[in-house]
Amino acid sequence: MRIIAIANQKGGCGKTTTSINFSACLNFLQKSVLVIDLDPQGHSTCGLGVKIQKGTPTVYELLSPLYHNVLPLSLVIQTVRPDFDILPCHSSLNALEEEFGFLPNNHCKLRELLSRVAGEHRDYDFVVLDCPPNLGVLTWNALNAADEILIPVEPSFFSLHGLGKISETVQIVNRSRESPLNVHALLTLFNSELSFSQEVYDEVKAHFQKRLFTTIIHEHIALKEAAASGLSIVQYSPQSSAFQDYLNLAVEFLERDWNRKLPEKELGWSQVLNNYFGPRQVSDGILFQFLSKTASCVEIAGDFNHWVSEPLVRRNQDGLWQRVIPVELKTFRYKFIVDGEWQVDPHQHAQKENAYGGIDSYAELA
Numbered sequence: 001m002r003i004i005a006i007a008n009q010k011g012g013c014g015k016t017t018t019s020i021n022f023s024a025c026l027n028f029l030q031k032s033v034l035v036i037d038l039d040p041q042g043h044s045t046c047g048l049g050v051k052i053q054k055g056t057p058t059v060y061e062l063l064s065p066l067y068h069n070v071l072p073l074s075l076v077i078q079t080v081r082p083d084f085d086i087l088p089c090h091s092s093l094n095a096l097e098e099e100f101g102f103l104p105n106n107h108c109k110l111r112e113l114l115s116r117v118a119g120e121h122r123d124y125d126f127v128v129l130d131c132p133p134n135l136g137v138l139t140w141n142a143l144n145a146a147d148e149i150l151i152p153v154e155p156s157f158f159s160l161h162g163l164g165k166i167s168e169t170v171q172i173v174n175r176s177r178e179s180p181l182n183v184h185a186l187l188t189l190f191n192s193e194l195s196f197s198q199e200v201y202d203e204v205k206a207h208f209q210k211r212l213f214t215t216i217i218h219e220h221i222a223l224k225e226a227a228a229s230g231l232s233i234v235q236y237s238p239q240s241s242a243f244q245d246y247l248n249l250a251v252e253f254l255e256r257d258w259n260r261k262l263p264e265k266e267l268g269w270s271q272v273l274n275n276y277f278g279p280r281q282v283s284d285g286i287l288f289q290f291l292s293k294t295a296s297c298v299e300i301a302g303d304f305n306h307w308v309s310e311p312l313v314r315r316n317q318d319g320l321w322q323r324v325i326p327v328e329l330k331t332f333r334y335k336f337i338v339d340g341e342w343q344v345d346p347h348q349h350a351q352k353e354n355a356y357g358g359i360d361s362y363a364e365l366a
């Protein structure tokens with residue numbers, strides 16, 4: 001179970017939007033995910049369409065020292081989609097600040113709860129913690145329970161001002177941890193038309209260096225609409241560029257892990273690749289993707305461009321290459337050209353013989 005706290009004491013920087021949609025995209029990539037709503041505002045809870053009736057148990061009842069009866073986790077954890085659950089919250093969670101006040105080890109309560117989740121309920125692939133906009137007892141619990149922290153930063157002067165504070169908090173938390181928190185930063189609410197956004201990007205990059213995701217989450221109205229409908233962007237608008245941004249984030253996140261820890265031949269990863277790669281219709285055309293850390297040039301050619309090769313762009317050091325060809329087609333043949341070598345798509349199993357006795361990849365989009 002990998003536990004990721006989405007935290008920044010700065011309000012409105014996209015913590016909840018990222019918790020919901022990053023989790024939904026990890027789930028789209030066939031990971032099991034539990035979101036824990038640790039913000040008494042309950043925005044992840046309602047943003048995922050979960051309604052809390054009077055008497056519905058929430059994360060508060062699981063954490064509060066006033067509840068002596070051990071509630072079964074299955075009564076509290078709610079399923080949003082297959083393999084995608086939430087531990088919802090309610091404004092009652094506000095009371096914990098006071099209730100935890102004099103408890104010994106009050107910063108370890110969430111960690112204890114998560115051991116219970118893994119032992120008694122389900123060992124999820126990922127647990128995502130949506131933190132409140134302060135550094136109170138709930139955020140401390142999250143940072144003590146987490147393996148990693150993802151810090152969303154929106155391009156504003158005040159965000160830059162707060163970066164030192166959150167970095168300092170991470171350092172303090174690290175003093176009492178066995179292994180340091182793995183830090184990731186993410187630029188959110190990015191408006192490429194504003195030169196200020198670029199300036200902030202440069203500053204954030206200077207601060208976090210490699211820990212800043214290459215993926216940027218742009219400002220998309222679809223994300224607001226999705227939240228208002230109680231749906232993640234995966235359900236609300238899978239054709240949108242907002243979905244593409246969060247999917248890129250999930251892939252980049254998994255690739256970071258792949259580079260860092262997992263052996264290259266991790267079981268299950270090829271399954272993920274087969275589902276994620278292969279041509280896909282996106283809002284601007286058809287997205288082609290290729291994965292190679294060693295290639296220095298990857299191109300795409302097919303009947304849609306009269307077999308005249310066009311280069312893919314290498315997106316990051318992990319070797320994800322992408323290109324959107326601005327066409328709308330249901331069926332087509334194509335091939336990648338990797339450092340001059342023509343080859344079929346390793347993640348697209350359908351193929352057709354061509355007029356020259358060779359084999360092309362063949363896509364049939366839904």
Ligand SMILES: Nc1ncnc2c1ncn2[C@@H]1O[C@H](COP(=O)(O)OP(=O)(O)OP(=O)(O)O)[C@@H](O)[C@H]1O
Nearest residue numbers: 011012013014015016017133189218219220223224
């Ligand atoms: N990429 C985006 N494009 C457009 N709107 C966005 C985007 N990200 C977040 N928003 C909107 O900005 C507002 C703040 O976002 P969100 O609630 O995710 O931030 P937060 O950090 O969780 O806030 P809080 O600190 O209050 O918990 C919301 O109205 C949300 O719909």
Ligand SMILES: [Mg+2]
Nearest residue numbers: 015016039043
């Ligand atoms: Mg929030």
